[in-house]
Amino acid sequence: MAELWGHIDGTTPAPADATKLAEWKIKDARVMSWITGSCDSKIVLNLCPYRSAQTMREYLKKVYNQTNSARRFQLECEIVDYTQGSLSIQDYYSRFQNLWVEFSDIVCAAVSKVSLADVLVVYEISKRDQFLMKLRSDFENAHSNLMNRHPPPTLDVCFSELLREEQRLLTQTTLEQEKMNTTHMAFSVHGKSKGKDMSKVQCFSCKNYGHIAANCTQKFCNYCKKHGHIIKDV
Template identity: 30%
Template sequence: MVTESSSPQIDPSSDPSTPYYVHPSDSQFRIANEKFNGSGFNDWKRSVIISLSSKNKLGFIDGSISKPEINTGLYKCWFRVNSTIISWFIQALDTHIARSILYFDSAQEIWTNLQFGQTTGAQIFSLQQQIAEIQQGTDSISLFYTKIKMLWDELDAASPLPICSCDKCTCQVIRRIHTMQEENRLIQFLMKLRPEFNNVRGNIMIQAPLPTISMAYRLLMQEERHKEVYQANHVTDDASAFLANKRRFLDSSNNAGNNSSWNYNRFSSGNNQIIRSGGSQGNYMRRSNLFCDHCKIKGHTKENCWKIHGYPPDIKDKWKGKRVANMVQEDLNQSSTSIEPNQAAPQFTAEQYSKLMSLLEHNKAETSEKHDNTAFVAGMIAYYLLIMILG
């Protein structure tokens, strides 16, 4: 008969429910994704705590599992787990930091040494300064919220709020301090946003009591998505309207081309112009840097020159008159500069001379009544230009 005192004792290292259990795959386990190099200790510390908690080994660094006596059977189990955690620390630290903790005997001593000197007054001041200077800028709502929340979390780790240790506390002062901190951080977050969120920011700040930071974050995210959808639809509507106007112009040009030999599409595309039909407002043209070698005018090439291929049949007379006058005036200036010293001036025929004299007599009679020489000079210049074109 086997008594209770004589029953074999179960090895805690073989029981997965105990912190002394070590799985064969734990030798490849990593307690942090990035190695600690001296900066960002609070983030690295948080990763280590989460990893050790998942392995039920957190008691080996916070002091809740003390080192047993050497002559007891539990010491071997503790020593194995302690050595495993030390190896995890060495793999999660930068090379020069890992050498500084290499000769510590316990994981608790390593953890205490790493935390010593990490939280200083200078670090707290630096975090407060970064929180005061951070702005949204060109960041999205989610990215900006992530940045400022990381600073808040680091500040909480460096300078945590006090915790009440009373068994029957009725003043709830810690809860009120936490509420004040949340409200201050909400105002910090809202006042650092871009001016385009002024409306939703004002709506949030007039609420009583103020919403939580997470609620305000969701409202701002909805507003940001609304603006993105509106801007996308607005750009699409503008593009559709432009294409519709262009299509109507091309259709009207094709209909006009059915009654004549003029090709609007060839000249509008060849001149590299954007034409927008505007009814009584006329056509708006934006010219490129093309240059015609024939008429010496910018905005088109020789292959699409109206002086060679002819003018559109239904173009407006007012616009055509201004355009032709400009073209003829430029031709006249170029022709006058290109005449050789000994070259003879253009000769008039008898018919042309007769028309010119009759026009001069008519203009002279008008100017004698109006006492204005402008019409007389304008008439001479206009007829002279007409002869130069027709001659």
């Protein structure tokens, strides 16, 4: 396969020897058939004047090769505008990673191997900071804690800790909701007694109906046999 690739990039030129040339032409014709077979029929017509795989490739590259400038700009805008919003930490992280991977591939393609390592270090720092800065306010404490560490943690570590923080917040919210529901239920049950028919309720102090001893205006103590209080008040 590497030998056939040489027919495309020109590293395997046509030999001068007639015997080897015949073999070379067979291989070159095979590559040309692959090229035409992978192109649209309208484009194939444009390739007819070219008699080698290399010249076909050069024509296609000159006419149809396009830079990724437009896509890179689009990704930059999407990354700038992207925030967590109502997404879970997992969904936010996954989409964030996809944007950055595609963006990095486009940018790093034009970077030399010598400089690539340094560029990737800068990108990882920027990616982590943007990920943390665009969390919603629920995670403000966790975000501040992660940003203020020395040395700052990697994005993977931040993601792991934010998943735990999300679970903690979810548990806390659930407990608070259950507490509110319990309080509301207790209030509702207590409130039902207010609608009770008091005309059938007898005061154990004065023996009259319509009120209870706590609200009785004719309190009588059955212990000391005096008016004005009940035994509970003594």
